[in-house]
Amino acid sequence: MKDAIRVLASGDHFIAPQLFVEALQKAAPGTALEFRTQTTPWPHTPFGPVGNVKEASGTEDELLEALGDAEVALVQMAPFTDRVIREAPNLKLIAVARGGPVNVDVAAATRAGIPVTFTPGRNAAAAAEFALGLMLAALRRIPASDAELKKGAWRGDYYAIDNAGIELDGTTVGLVGYGAIGAIVARVLRAFGSTVLVADPYADPARAAADGVELVALEELLRRSSVVSLHARVTPETRHMLNADNLKLLPKGAVLVNSARGELMDYGPLPALLESGHLGALALDVYDVEPPPGDWPLHRAPNVITTPHLAGATRQTADRAAAITAAQAAAYLRGERPEFVVNPEVFEAAKSAGGGQQS
The missing domain is CATH 3.40.50.720 (NAD(P)-binding Rossmann-like Domain)
Structure with missing residues (x-):
């Protein structure tokens, strides 16, 4: 034997x-x-x-x-x-x-x-669902309103038009990266009624066309998207692909979601963009340092949702x-x-x- x-x-x-x-x-x-x-x-x-x-x-x-x-x-x-x-x-x-x-x-x-x-x-299904959850949470102020209500504040003023949320239906969402996770996110967004842009130089154009998404350069995606979600791998080419130079291209009030890898972004410019309102909301599951330190500037910035790297859990x-x-x-x-x-x-x-x- x-x-x-x-x-x-x-x-x-x-x-x-x-x-x-x-x-x-x-x-x-x-x-x-x-x-x-x-x-x-x-x-x-x-x-x-x-x-x-x-x-x-x-x-x-x-x-x-x-x-x-x-x-x-x-x-x-x-x-x-x-x-x-x-x-x-x-x-x-x-x-x-x-x-x-x-x-x-x-x-x-x-x-x-x-x-x-x-x-x-x-973890493609799990990560895709989590990214969509972060989008919805940021667009509709779900974590903030929950926390405030538990403290006794009834924020009826969120119905005021200047504070009201945004629907995914009819909204342009940009996905940076179109692998297994990005493709699932796109499919669900299309069901919501979103227009989906994709920036991924390695994506198959025929597949993108069949999926009903539009392949564009990263700069165009940032200019046109009210919501941007990251789904790329970290390589020398993609490290800090979102940075102080191109984050300024986002429309005022845009929502940015990163549940992929912290190294894809330069986190340095984000607090100022949030304070100015140029960035409307930020939802993060990953960080440049994990866990982020107690004095991390984004802990004090407005309209930030953070979770402890749970997308695949x-x-x-x-x-x-x-x-x-x-x-x-x-x-x-x-x-x-x-x-x-x-x-x-x-x-x-x-x-x-x-x-x-x-x-």
């Missing part, structure tokens, strides 16, 4: 290790598997930089102890740094249950011949992430190339060397 394949299921208090275990057992029936488990402290303890990776939870020493001689790792937040990869010679696959493997030193894994998989779309996201991650690992164990691999060149290198993955 073939020896069992040793697997580390490294979860946390969102995706429990047992969820990985059950998902892989379902995805790879009949495969002899021997599991080790680890639970990192996220989200009870915020993630952050560990070693030479970011957005990780736990320590390198804890991960190395949990790994032991594991060949396959199904992981959510654990820090697969250069050091961890160097000190885990038996490791053959890192399957990450996130939209991008930001907690993995992909270059180190590639040098070691280790494929790294990821889970695109795992649904039970369905956890189940979906575990299932997609397990499917990648199961494909590898069958001797196939997984569908979502961030460094496919490791397979070409192995093929050139006359080798291949072990099944």
Whole structure:
């Protein structure tokens, strides 16, 4: 009988290790598997930089102890740094249950011949719904009126025309980024009756036309949109893509929503734009520093809604992430190339060397 394949299921208090275990057992029936488990402290303890990776939870020493001689790792937040990869010679696959493997030193894994998989779309529905919720909350003053009523203030003056909210029906909404999340947001906005603009140089024009959205340059989107919502990935090209120069292009009173990544925006000019009324409202789920400090200027600015990076926090996201991650690992164990691999060149290198993955 073939020896069992040793697997580390490294979860946390969102995706429990047992969820990985059950998902892989379902995805790879009949495969002899021997599991080790680890639970990192996220989200009870915020993630952050560990070693030479970011957005990780736990320590390198804890991960190395949990790994032991594991060949396959199904992981959510654990820090697969250069050091961890160097000190885990038996490791053959890192399957990450996130939209991008930001907690993995992909270059180190590639040098070691280790494929790294990821889970695109795992939280697309959750993040899209949350972004729409932030839009509605900002446009209709829902958090502010709730807080004021609980303090005994009946703000009937919100019915005064100068204070009244704005409907999504008939409003032009600009989406920066048109991946899985942006496409869902657009579909719902179209059902509301919004005109939807999209700024994404990589979007498929045929798909955009079929979806009923208009592809435009970022500057045009900012000039024409009463609501702008960010759905892009952070790359050198997109870092601080919204900044002091182009935020001025927004129409007076526009609403800005960021539930994607804090690094997409320069947060510095936002307090002044809110104080002047040029920016009508700001809704944030992500920040340039997480969590933002107590003296953060936007805590004191008017018409700001803030939530603690919750867009993907649904039970369905956890189940979906575990299932997609397990499917990648199961494909590898069958001797196939997984569908979502961030460094496919490791397979070409192995093929050139006359080798291949072990099944």
